[in-house]
Every structure is written in structure tokens, then in C-alpha cells.
Amino acid sequence: MNQLDALKQFTTVVADTGDFKQIEAYQPTDATTNPSLILKAVQKAEYRSLLTDTATRFQGRALDEITDRLLVRFGCEILSIVPGRVSTEVDARLSFDSSATITRAERIIELYQAEGIHIDRVLIKVASTWEGIQAAAELQRRGIHTNLTLLFSFCQAVACGQAKVQLISPFVGRIYDWYKKSAGAGWVEADNALANDPGVKSVTQIYNYYKKFGIATEVMGASFRNVGQITALAGCDLLTISPDLLAALAGTNAPLTRALDAQAAQALDLAPVNYDEASFRFALNQDAMATEKLAEGIRAFCADAAKLDQLLLGH
Numbered sequence: 368m369n370q371l372d373a374l375k376q377f378t379t380v381v382a383d384t385g386d387f388k389q390i391e392a393y394q395p396t397d398a399t400t401n402p403s404l405i406l407k408a409v410q411k412a413e414y415r416s417l418l419t420d421t422a423t424r425f426q427g428r429a430l431d432e433i434t435d436r437l438l439v440r441f442g443c444e445i446l447s448i449v450p451g452r453v454s455t456e457v458d459a460r461l462s463f464d465s466s467a468t469i470t471r472a473e474r475i476i477e478l479y480q481a482e483g484i485h486i487d488r489v490l491i492k493v494a495s496t497w498e499g500i501q502a503a504a505e506l507q508r509r510g511i512h513t514n515l516t517l518l519f520s521f522c523q524a525v526a527c528g529q530a531k532v533q534l535i536s537p538f539v540g541r542i543y544d545w546y547k548k549s550a551g552a553g554w555v556e557a558d559n560a561l562a563n564d565p566g567v568k569s570v571t572q573i574y575n576y577y578k579k580f581g582i583a584t585e586v587m588g589a590s591f592r593n594v595g596q597i598t599a600l601a602g603c604d605l606l607t608i609s610p611d612l613l614a615a616l617a618g619t620n621a622p623l624t625r626a627l628d629a630q631a632a633q634a635l636d637l638a639p640v641n642y643d644e645a646s647f648r649f650a651l652n653q654d655a656m657a658t659e660k661l662a663e664g665i666r667a668f669c670a671d672a673a674k675l676d677q678l679l680l681g682h
Contacts, residue, residue: 370594371616373623374601379451381587381607387445388413389610393617397451399536399589399607401492401516402459402671405441409678417441422682431458433679434672435471439478446488454514454536455479456492459668468493468502476511490514490534494665495523497647504530516589517664520657522650524573526642528582536607537573538590539566539600541664545656561599562626566590570600571627578632580639594619602627 371393374380382395385408390398409418421437442453455475461467472491479489491511493499495518503513512533518524519542527535543566547554559565570588577586587605591597594615597606602625608616642650651657 368620369617370598370619370621370623371613374597374606374616377602377625378600379605380613381605382449382613383589383607383609384408385441386411386414386610387441387448390445390448393610393613395449395451395608395613397453397605397607398445398449399454399490399492399514399587400438400441400445401456402668402675405438406671406675406678408441409437409675417444418678419682422679430676430679431471432474434458434675435475435478437675437679439475439482442479442489443482443484446484452488452490452512454490454492454516456516456668458672459494459665460672462494462496462665463498465498465502465505468499469505472502472506472511472513473509486510487512492516492536494668495519495527495535495661496665497526497644500526500530500532503527503532507531507533514587517661517668519569519660520651520654521569521572521576521640522642522647522654523657523661524576525640526647528577528580528584529641532584534585534587534605535573536587536589537566537570538660538664539564539570539588539596540590540592541660542566542569542656543592543596545660549656561595564596564599567596567599570603574603574627575632575635576637576640578629579635579637598623599626601625 380395381397382390383399385400385404408414425433438455442455445453457471492514495515514534515527515532516536518537546565574586585604588600588603589607
């Protein structure tokens with residue numbers, strides 16, 4: 368049995384790509400997209416027609432509507448391949464506006480429903496800012512499932528659990544990147560690998576806390592840099608993995624065992640934590656890595672959303 372098949376015994380495998388033609392070979396259950404992945408896809412010849420068709424068909428409509436229609440077009444293509452859910456992201460430029468996030472999310476869901484897609488097959492991705500988490504709480508109350516992304520810290524995860532969001536996407540690789548860059552020449556890869564990887568440790572802490580206290584929110588590790596980060600999180604509810612790393616897992620038969628275990632987590636001696644807005648903002652502020660990576664991630668997604676706007680305007 369290859370490692371990908373072994374991983375599927377413990378964890379729901381999700382494809383992290385907008386390149387839906389790459390997905391089928393690995394038979395993931397779900398798929399995730401983001402503005403950067405969609406931008407990358409529409410610049411490939413085989414997907415260019417999705418952009419031009421959408422831009423032409425809805426010419427004269429507001430640009431943000433055309434963008435959402437393009438995202439939904441990709442989502443529908445993905446859902447024709449995967450049996451489960453697709454994650455579609457609300458414009459990152461709304462990351463600090465709860466009401467605008469809710470409005471945009473509801474439109475995305477309406478566009479999916481107009482294509483005959485059931486609401487349970489879509490996760491609306493929202494950045495894990497305080498405003499994003501509050502928007503997600505309201506969306507969940509309205510029956511819309513959310514995926515809280517750009518999550519780098521324990522306080523973000525706790526607040527998402529309090530908000531009863533459907534799923535969170537803690538970013539393993541970007542946490543690893545920050546600590547490696549911060550350490551500079553003092554970084555020793557072997558000392559920071561597998562269970563000692565700072566990104567792996569972050570997701571493990573969140574997973575154990577959720578399972579200890581019966582928090583129903585699903586944990587989906589994301590943003591992987593190497594196979595070791597993935598295998599060290601075998602047993603996590605879900606893992607969203609790029610096509611390159613899916614191929615690497617499928618290409619090795621090295622043994623793989625469960626690393627995270629919900630029953631074991633319940634036996635841990637952990638204290639419950641609660642955050643209101645002030646304590647959340649303070650806890651996030653005290654975490655330099657999470658503060659920097661959240662801001663950087665939002666800026667990068669905003670930049671790619673703007674590039675996608677330009678491609679739609681100039682199709």
C-alpha cells in the first residue's frame with residue numbers, strides 16, 4: 368500500500384489546487400481553492416477559456432460578481448470530480464468587514480445553488496481575523512458551512528471553535544517558514560522535523576484541544592512543504608495537499624502510522640480557554656509569527672485577487 372492510500376485510512380485527503388484536471392488521479396474526497404491557486408490555473412492554456420467565457424457572458428456586471436462567478440465555475444468543475452466538498456474563498460479584501468463577508472458568502476452560495484449544487488457541498492473560506500470569525504459564526508447560523516483559513520495560532524483556533532465554524536485550516540508550512548527564517552543560520556532541519564516541526568506542533572495542539580473538549584469543528588492541516596509534515600499529522604480530521612505532494616505520497620510505500628488520535632487527546636490534562644474580542648486581539652498580538660503571517664497572507668491573497676480582476680477586465 369502506498370502512503371497516500373495508507374493516509375486515507377486515518378484522514379480525509381483533500382486536494383489543494385485550482386488545477387482540477389490534476390485531481391482525478393489521486394481520488395481525494397474534497398478539494399480546496401484560494402485566489403492564488405485560481406490565478407495560477409487561469410494562466411494555463413487549458414483553463415483560459417473558463418476565464419474568457421465567464422468574462423464575456425457576464426460583461427457589464429460588477430467586477431466582483433464576475434469574479435465570484437469564475438470561482439464558482441471552477442468549484443463546479445471540481446465538484447464533478449470529487450465526491451465531497453469544495454472550498455471557495457471570499458475576497459480577502461473583505462477580511463476586516465463582517466457584514467460584507469456575509470453578503471459575499473451568501474451570493475457565492477446562491478451561485479452554486481443556481482448550478483444545482485447542494486449547500487452541504489460548499490465550504491466558504493474566510494480569513495481567521497476577528498471579523499472573519501464573527502462573520503463565519505453568523506453564516507453557520509444561516510446554514511452556510513465555513514472554512515476558516517490563514518490560521519496560525521491557538522487563539523484563532525479557539526475562537527473558531529467558540530464560533531462553531533464547520534472547519535479550520537491551520538497552515539503548517541507557513542508556520543515552518545517563519546520559524547526557519549527567524550532562526551537563520553541557527554536552524555537545524557533535523558531538530559525541527561516531523562513531530563518537532565513548529566507547524567506540526569501547532570496543528571497537534573489544536574487537534575488535541577478540540578478532541579479533549581468535544582469541539583465539533585473539523586481540523587484540516589494545510590500549506591505543506593514536505594511529506595514529513597503530512598505523515599506527522601496522519602490521523603488529523605483532514606489534510607489538504609498539493610498535487611506535487613499527493614504524487615510524492617502515492618510514489619512511496621514507506622510505512623505510515625497514525626500520529627494524531629482523538630481518544631488519546633481526551634486523556635490529556637488540558638485547561639479550557641475562552642476568548643472575547645479584547646483577549647483574542649491581545650493573544651494574537653503576543654504571537655509575532657501569527658500576527659505577521661496572517662497579515663502577509665491577507666496581503667498576498669489581495670494582490671492575487673487584484674491580478675485576477677485585471678485578467679477579467681482585459682480578457
